[in-house]
Amino acid sequence: MLPASxxxxxxxEFRRAVRSGRRAGRRAVVVHQLLRAGPAVEPAxxxxxxxxxVGNAVLRNRVHRRLRAVMAAQLPNLPTGSLTVVRALPASASSSYDELADDVQGALRRLDTR
Structure with missing residues (x-):
């Protein structure tokens, strides 16, 4: 689970990250990331x-839990002070945890290289 901070x-904040941030898409997810200028005091x-x-409530909750677990593992790699929004696409409903993790990691790598 992600810490409250x-x-x-x-x-x-969601709107600002999606509209002003950079975007990288994969098969099951789209990751939006906004890097803040200046010294970052806040955590990512x-x-x-x-x-x-994505599907009915059961599928949506499953996808949300899986994405939350993937991003909890990725927190140390995120830039300090960044705002990141992970948007699930309909293909995420049939994706396994490993496939979601690969898609999220690939999107984050792509954002880092820009």
Whole structure:
């Protein structure tokens, strides 16, 4: 589980990360990341978007739990002060944990190289 200090909660932060941040897409997820300018005092924060296109509530919750676990493992690798939003695509409903982890890690690697 993600610590409370690492969670995105406010809709304006989600909106800012999605609209102003960089984006990298894979088969099952799209990762949006906004790097803040200046000295970063805050920890990296992560939010998730899993909408009804993914499936029913059971599938959405499963995908959300898996993505949360993947990002908890990735927290030390995220830039300090960054806002990251992981948006699940409909293909994520049929993806295993390992496939989701590969997609998220690939998207994060792609964001790091830009």
């Amino acid at each position: 690492n969670r995105l909660r406010r809709s304006d 924060r992560v939010g998730f978007v899993v909408n009804k296109a």
